[in-house]
Amino acid sequence: MTLDHWGEIKERLLKTVGQNNYTTWIEPLVPGAVEDGIVTLKVPTNFFGNYVSQNFSDLILHEINATGTDATRLNFALNQQPTPAAEKPAPAARQTSAAAKPAANSQLSTAPLDPRFSFDNFVVGKPNELAHAAARRVAEGGPVTFNPLFLYGGVGLGKTHLMHAIARELHERKPEMNVLYLSAEQFMYRFVQALRDRKMMDFKEIFRSVDVLMVDDVQFIAGKDSTQEEFFHTFNALVDQHKQIIISADRAPGEIKDLEDRVKSRLQCGLIVDLHPTDYELRLGILQSKVDVQRKTYPDLEVADGVLEFLAHRITSNVRVLEGALTRLFAFASLVGREIDMGLTQDCLADVLRASERKISVEEIQRKVSDHYNIRLSDMIGPKRLRSYARPRQVAMYLCKQMTSRSLPEIGRRFGGRDHTTVMHGVRRIEELKVSDGQIAEDLELLRRALES
Numbered sequence: 131m132t133l134d135h136w137g138e139i140k141e142r143l144l145k146t147v148g149q150n151n152y153t154t155w156i157e158p159l160v161p162g163a164v165e166d167g168i169v170t171l172k173v174p175t176n177f178f179g180n181y182v183s184q185n186f187s188d189l190i191l192h193e194i195n196a197t198g199t200d201a202t203r204l205n206f207a208l209n210q211q212p213t214p215a216a217e218k219p220a221p222a223a224r225q226t227s228a229a230a231k232p233a234a235n236s237q238l239s240t241a242p243l244d245p246r247f248s249f250d251n252f253v254v255g256k257p258n259e260l261a262h263a264a265a266r267r268v269a270e271g272g273p274v275t276f277n278p279l280f281l282y283g284g285v286g287l288g289k290t291h292l293m294h295a296i297a298r299e300l301h302e303r304k305p306e307m308n309v310l311y312l313s314a315e316q317f318m319y320r321f322v323q324a325l326r327d328r329k330m331m332d333f334k335e336i337f338r339s340v341d342v343l344m345v346d347d348v349q350f351i352a353g354k355d356s357t358q359e360e361f362f363h364t365f366n367a368l369v370d371q372h373k374q375i376i377i378s379a380d381r382a383p384g385e386i387k388d389l390e391d392r393v394k395s396r397l398q399c400g401l402i403v404d405l406h407p408t409d410y411e412l413r414l415g416i417l418q419s420k421v422d423v424q425r426k427t428y429p430d431l432e433v434a435d436g437v438l439e440f441l442a443h444r445i446t447s448n449v450r451v452l453e454g455a456l457t458r459l460f461a462f463a464s465l466v467g468r469e470i471d472m473g474l475t476q477d478c479l480a481d482v483l484r485a486s487e488r489k490i491s492v493e494e495i496q497r498k499v500s501d502h503y504n505i506r507l508s509d510m511i512g513p514k515r516l517r518s519y520a521r522p523r524q525v526a527m528y529l530c531k532q533m534t535s536r537s538l539p540e541i542g543r544r545f546g547g548r549d550h551t552t553v554m555h556g557v558r559r560i561e562e563l564k565v566s567d568g569q570i571a572e573d574l575e576l577l578r579r580a581l582e583s
């Protein structure tokens with residue numbers, strides 16, 4: 131039996147996966163036989179089949195069933211005859227490797243680029259300005275000055291956004307360049323696949339033929355010895371040829387556990403830049419820019435004064451959460467036909483607000499800070515005015531002000547019943563020192579990370 135309604139199934143998938151994913155991953159599929167609930171789909175390469183299987187098989191199964199065929203499982207088989215769709219490189223591949231060398235081009239597929247992730251809609255503020263500037267520089271595609279560019283930062287702070295923006299910009303400026311963007315997980319996956327299919331020569335050729343290699347979330351290969359080894363060789367081969375490498379991770383190379391020293395030291399050779407946790411101004415800027423995007427879908431919805439400021443103040447965890455909150459707010463407001471004001475925000479985002487409230491407590495901050503400076507908690511909170519206690523105390527007050535929604539008097543109360551002016555003085559002092567004293571800036575950064583992890 132063959133699969134009926136493939137056209138309709140594809141149309142439904144287009145709606146769920148979006149145009150980009152559709153053209154790259156769904157369009158080239160060719161329906162085959164249906165036997166005992168197993169639907170065969172023909173795919174142009176093994177890699178392609180595995181990617182679709184991992185990412186879209188549930189959806190595809192769902193849509194097949196929705197159009198009346200009883201299907202329990204998908205089977206991906208190599209398509210022996212090239213299909214019109216498979217003959218063309220997938221758009222995502224074209225996006226980043228328009229003029230790839232012929233030998234590599236037929237095999238070079240790259241992770242799809244998210245159309246929302248461009249430099250135009252990346253909001254720049256103090257915490258990310260360096261990372262942004264470095265990303266812009268490599269996106270010019272000029273001579274390689276630092277190799278690799280290593281971007282790191284906590285969850286949801288824009289690493290993937292910047293990586294996609296670089297790939298996109300490189301493609302636009304230098305379409306002849308062969309740019310390969312993929313996650314470290316995909317790197318490993320393709321490596322393992324090549325080993326299994328005895329295609330290591332092809333694998334090496336593909337990876338060594340790129341002009342720019344971009345690997346997202348490199349911490350993923352920690353502890354995976356043979357993948358690390360292959361990554362190391364790929365890395366060296368490309369650096370020797372003066373090809374640009376761009377890497378992202380959730381922490382600095384030296385802090386990635388179970389990463390071989392030689393890989394660490396390679397990663398440390400270039401420029402390492404850090405996406406710092408967002409500050410209030412950046413969060414507000416991001417919210418404003420995301421409101422402009424939402425307005426395209428909901429032109430009639432107004433956001434009352436104070437709502438964005440409130441969100442920027444309260445949701446400090448990461449940009450993804452902030453973005454999700456705003457999307458939910460617009461969808462909810464349009465459903466219930468209400469204006470987006472503080473009342474609606476509180477109703478609609480109660481869970482998010484509670485979670486971010488719960489996230490970091492004054493006590494946690496006090497504990498982390500006293501551990502960090504190796505002093506007793508009671509000394510930090512107590513009355514002693516020795517500098518070795520007073521400075522950590524001010525650091526802790528500063529972090530409480532920044533990372534919790536507690537007021538100055540409340541913070542004062544929890545620091546041994548101090549007055550709010552003492553807290554204010556402490557916060558100001560740390561703000562000054564943050565600029566003039568590298569050690570304090572570093573301490574704050576480490577503490578903030580530890581608290582947010």
Ligand SMILES: Nc1ncnc2c1ncn2[C@@H]1O[C@H](COP(=O)(O)OP(=O)(O)OP(=O)(O)O)[C@@H](O)[C@H]1O
Nearest residue numbers: 251252253284285286287288289290291416449450
């Ligand atoms: N400065 C920014 N301007 C606009 N949007 C941003 C900014 N920073 C992050 N975002 C948005 O936040 C979301 C999360 O960003 P992204 O996926 O790049 O995070 P990440 O650092 O790669 O996180 P993860 O560690 O989970 O992989 C994305 O939708 C991204 O567009």
